[in-house]
Amino acid sequence: MKASMARGEPAGGLVFSLAGAALVHDAMMSFCLAAALTAVIAPLLVLFGLRTGVIEALRTDLVEDPVFREIKPAETQAYSPEFFSRLRNREDVAFVIESIASGASIVRVRTADGTSIAMDMLPTGAGDPLIVGNGFAPPEVNEVFLAQEAARQLAVSAGDQVLLTAKRTGVEPVALNMSVAGVLPLRADDLARVYVPLAVAEDIEIYREGFAVPHRGWDGGKPVVPPSFDGVYVVLNDEPDPILRGELALNTGFYTVVRADPKLFEQRLAQAFPEGRYVLDLSVIERGADAAALRRVRDRLAGLDYELLPYILRPWVTLVGPSGASVEAPIHIHTYLPDFAAEPPFATYARVTVPAGSGLAAGTEVTLRVRTINGLIEAPVTITNEQARDTIGLPFALAALLRRGIERGILYNAETNQIEIARGGYHGFRLYAKSIDHVPELFRDLRAEGIETKAQVQAIERIRALDDGLRKLFWLIAAISVTGAAVVLLSSLYASVERKSGEIAMLRLLGLSRNLVWRFPVFQGMMIAVAGGAAGVGAAWLTAAFINGAVGPRLGFDGAICKLDLRVAGATVATLLLVALLASLVAAVRATRIEPAEVIRAE
Numbered sequence: 001m002k003a004s005m006a007r008g009e010p011a012g013g014l015v016f017s018l019a020g021a022a023l024v025h026d027a028m029m030s031f032c033l034a035a036a037l038t039a040v041i042a043p044l045l046v047l048f049g050l051r052t053g054v055i056e057a058l059r060t061d062l063v064e065d066p067v068f069r070e071i072k073p074a075e076t077q078a079y080s081p082e083f084f085s086r087l088r089n090r091e092d093v094a095f096v097i098e099s100i101a102s103g104a105s106i107v108r109v110r111t112a113d114g115t116s117i118a119m120d121m122l123p124t125g126a127g128d129p130l131i132v133g134n135g136f137a138p139p140e141v142n143e144v145f146l147a148q149e150a151a152r153q154l155a156v157s158a159g160d161q162v163l164l165t166a167k168r169t170g171v172e173p174v175a176l177n178m179s180v181a182g183v184l185p186l187r188a189d190d191l192a193r194v195y196v197p198l199a200v201a202e203d204i205e206i207y208r209e210g211f212a213v214p215h216r217g218w219d220g221g222k223p224v225v226p227p228s229f230d231g232v233y234v235v236l237n238d239e240p241d242p243i244l245r246g247e248l249a250l251n252t253g254f255y256t257v258v259r260a261d262p263k264l265f266e267q268r269l270a271q272a273f274p275e276g277r278y279v280l281d282l283s284v285i286e287r288g289a290d291a292a293a294l295r296r297v298r299d300r301l302a303g304l305d306y307e308l309l310p311y312i313l314r315p316w317v318t319l320v321g322p323s324g325a326s327v328e329a330p331i332h333i334h335t336y337l338p339d340f341a342a343e344p345p346f347a348t349y350a351r352v353t354v355p356a357g358s359g360l361a362a363g364t365e366v367t368l369r370v371r372t373i374n375g376l377i378e379a380p381v382t383i384t385n386e387q388a389r390d391t392i393g394l395p396f397a398l399a400a401l402l403r404r405g406i407e408r409g410i411l412y413n414a415e416t417n418q419i420e421i422a423r424g425g426y427h428g429f430r431l432y433a434k435s436i437d438h439v440p441e442l443f444r445d446l447r448a449e450g451i452e453t454k455a456q457v458q459a460i461e462r463i464r465a466l467d468d469g470l471r472k473l474f475w476l477i478a479a480i481s482v483t484g485a486a487v488v489l490l491s492s493l494y495a496s497v498e499r500k501s502g503e504i505a506m507l508r509l510l511g512l513s514r515n516l517v518w519r520f521p522v523f524q525g526m527m528i529a530v531a532g533g534a535a536g537v538g539a540a541w542l543t544a545a546f547i548n549g550a551v552g553p554r555l556g557f558d559g560a561i562c563k564l565d566l567r568v569a570g571a572t573v574a575t576l577l578l579v580a581l582l583a584s585l586v587a588a589v590r591a592t593r594i595e596p597a598e599v600i601r602a603e
Contacts, residue, residue, distance in 0.1 A: 034528050034531040034532040035535075036532070037528065037529060037576065038532050038536040038539055039536075040481045040482070040576075041532065041535075041539075041573070042537075042540045044477065044478055044481055044536075044540075044572060045540035045544075045564060045568070045572060046543050046544060046562060047474055047477065048564075048565075048568055049563050049564045052565065053561040053562045053563040067187075067456065068460065069094070069436055069439060070430065070432055070455065070456075071431040071433065071443060071446070071454070072429070072430055072431065072453060072455075073429060073452070073454075074452040074454050076101065076427050078426070078427055079098070079427070079428075079429065080375075084096060084098060084426070087429075090442075091434075092433055092435075092438035092441065092442060093431065093433060093438075094127070094433060094434040095128055095129055095430075096429055096431045096432070097123055097124065097198060097430050098123060098428075099123060099427065099429050099430060100201050100205040100426065100428070101205060104205040104208045105120055105121045105201070105205075106118055106120060107164050107194065108164070108173075109146075109150070109154060109165075110162065110163040110165060111156055111161075112160075115153075115154055117153050117154060117192065119192045119193055119194055120194075121193070121194050121204070122196070122430070123196060123198040123201040123202075124139060124196065125138060128430075129432045130188045131145060131182075131184075131195070133188070134182075134184060134187075134188055137181075139195070139196070141200070142176075142177070142179060143178060143181035144162065144164070144195060144196050145181055145182050145183070145184055145194070145195040146184070146193075146194055147184050147189035147190070147192060147194070148183055148184060148185055148189070149186075149190060149191060149192040150194060151183040153192055158181065158183060159180060160180045161177060161178070162177075162179075162180060163175050163176070164176045164196070164204075166208060167208075168207060168208050174207060174216070174218050203216055203218075207220070209421070210421070224420070225410055225420060225421050226290055226291065226404060227291055227400030227403070227404065228288030228289065228290055228400055228403040228407065229311065229396075230312055230403070231310070231311055232254070232289070232293075232297065232310040232311070233265060233279055233282075233309040234280040234297065234301070234306055234308060235277050235306060235308075236278045236304065237278070237304075239278045240278070240280070244300065244301075245257050247300045248280070248297060252293055252296040253284070253292065253293030253296065254282040254283060254289060254293060254297070255284060255285050256281075256282070256285070257282050259279070259280060259281070260281040264281075265279065267332065267391075268313070268332055270332045270334050270387070270389060270393060282297065287407060288407060289310075294310070310333075310396060311333055312333060312394075312403045315331075315370055315372075315403070316328060316329065316330050316331070317331055317369065317392055317402065318368070319354060319360060319368055319369075319383075319392065320366060320367045321360045321366045322366070325358075325360060327355065327358040327359070329355065329390060329391050329392045331391060331399055331402075332392075332394075333393070333396050333399060334393035335349070335351075335395040335396065345418075346379070347417060349395040349398045350380065350398065351381065351383075351384045351395065352366075352368070352382070352384065352394055353384055353385055353386065353387045353393035355387065355388075356387065356388055358386070363382070365383075366381060366383060370405065372405030372406065372410055373405060373407065373408065373409055374409030374411075374422050377405070377410065377411055377412050377419075378412060379412040379419065401419045408422075409421070431453075436456075436463075437464075439455050440457050440460060440461065482576075482579055486579045526580055529577050529579070530577070533572070534573075536572075537569050540564060541564060544562040544563075544564050547561060547562040
């Protein structure tokens, strides 16, 4: 028998044939084992396909819809050019564009038949996801895009002509003839809005701020700086009644009304506290008060004997002398002009006092530097004298103009020798991340800069949490299933070896070595694993087809929600074969330890 095996069929092939014949002989047992493995593989593949399909569908909806990648400010504030430059240099930013102040963004759009609607105007430019993401080219200088709702109300479509009109108080409105380059779908914008080139939006804002726009022939007015201050002291002969105190804080522009602190009074105004009189301190919280606020206070005090002394706390200023000597300090008010005027010639109030020992002598012309919302401005002022305080004294008119610079851009015009309103900066933005995965980080970074924004962070985080949860669930179920499959194979193959110990002993007597006998349960385990794996992949494929055809459309999914990946299926079957190999090795070791003599003696 040994000689015939050596000259005939290879021993390994003989063992493989015998293992296959044994499985056929125990067909029902073999079928049950393969079915058990199929029951493990098919649900795993379907679960993985559902995870892939559902998450991919949800992510595709978020990625394709620019709204989910958009980050916009929650409140209006001024933003510097450096801010936008920094954003554009970030690798996770796909597009950012400046926005103008909300008050200047309303325009009236008129059609050829006279239909006219007031709507919000948004700047746009090259790379805008709302434009290019919907298959349009960026607008030319004389083109606009309309949101679908705006186009519906105006009854216009792409190629039609519209008239954009912008109005300024006291003058005739200006108009621009524009062509409708396209109509954005509802997915891009569900409000009635018009998208214009950034340059057009800037020109309209400049005009509404009172400036001229020469290249469009729009005239402007005088860029006067309105005064601004942090509070006002109301000096009265007697203590006011509670009703009057309440009225002074009601719709006047001041929010707190308290009795004045004498030390703060002297520090802010550089004058003695009026003994024997009752002094109230009316102050703002953040935004400065203006001349209109003083008029409202006067109206509340009508018929009383009073004195108003406004004060200013910010900003700090720096004085730089011809030799380079400088002094930086907070300010105090040392002179009031009649009625707190802020528009006399600059030379009449460009006079300051400095702390003693500052190195800047009286009569010296120095450069006043102050940081405003639009950057550092410089203006020439003259030192009138030194004083024993550690603050820089300014006339109220000058301090009030500089205080306005905290909230609004101002500049010094050397030609007119006046401090004037600067062209307004950008008061908002539209920002789009490169992917939804970048939105949460951008949102957090902007918040860290003190910029509160609105973004679909929660929706994105839900998708990411769902993806992470499904992934963990998949691996947990996979681990449990693989462990179960290993236990089933191990116990079944081991029991098979025990049950067939006589037949194995007979094979040993016929000449099969231990090296060949151990292959018997290994071949059986691998054949069962291949059959179960193939059946599992087939069952999963049929189940996925049913889910995509019958279940997906009912849940509102357009594409496949169960996507089977051939690479995943192959890896799963390979893992199953590895598990089968490891499980069968235990039975194989038992098979090699069967001694023919002991089996025959037992029988």
